[in-house]
Amino acid sequence: MKVLLLGGTGEARTLAELLTAEGIDVVSSLAGRTTDARLPLGEVRKGGFGGADGLGDWLREHRVDAMIDATHPFAATMTAHAVAASRDTGVPLVVLRRPGWTPGPGDNWHWAESATAAAGLLPDLRIKRVFLTIGRQGLDAFATTGLWTLARCVDPPEPRPTWCALVLARGPFTLADELGLLLQHNIDVLVTKDSGGPATSAKLDAARELHLPVVVIRRPPLPTDLTTVESVDQAVEWAVQRAV
Incomplete structure (x- = not known):
């Protein structure tokens, strides 16, 4: 076969x-x-x-x-x-x-249908510093929010964006990794895709521990x-x- x-x-x-x-x-x-x-x-x-x-x-x-x-x-x-x-x-x-992932006790999740919709939710959250974990595709939707933004990707986007800071890394990530990154950059909102699985779920645990809102983009x-x-x-x- x-x-x-x-x-x-x-x-x-x-x-x-x-x-x-x-x-x-x-x-x-x-x-x-x-x-x-x-x-x-x-x-x-x-x-x-x-x-x-x-x-x-x-x-x-x-x-x-x-x-x-x-x-x-x-x-x-x-x-x-x-x-x-x-x-x-x-x-x-x-x-x-x-x-997919599901919110648990203590989570403050906001669902969005697309990257563009996720970017549109940010002004209502009254935040200043954003952590994007959505990969390279869809980053441009956040280019005009006016918020300080950190984007994590496996490979750098082409062309490399000048409106956000980049961290290049491949999971899996530990809770300590994610807490350290969020605290180091004073992040106050996490934006992610509903990828599911344990390899990249520690960021959700870290956001819960720090009482941060999370914007989750739904799967197609x-x-x-x-x-x-x-x-x-x-x-x-x-x-x-x-x-x-």
């Missing part, structure tokens, strides 16, 4: 290892936007496919039996292409999405009539069932 694994996440790397151990031929596809990305076990291809049609052609040419989308929860375009290619070729698809909705799972083990089970 041959599986195309749309990856780039920690779950995808674990999934590639487990599927290979099951005797399944895995090709992991990475978008190639992140430098020095952690590569999964097995065959790896980098770069786009040329849209849904290009992905469909690749599935046919390489005789793929199944496809697993384990991309980031905000990789909506890639997921849409995978759904369209699956319907066009008949190659079965499952989408692995880790559960998944297409309807789609098979989804929430864990690596469930994705492995789905693939193994089709390999029998």
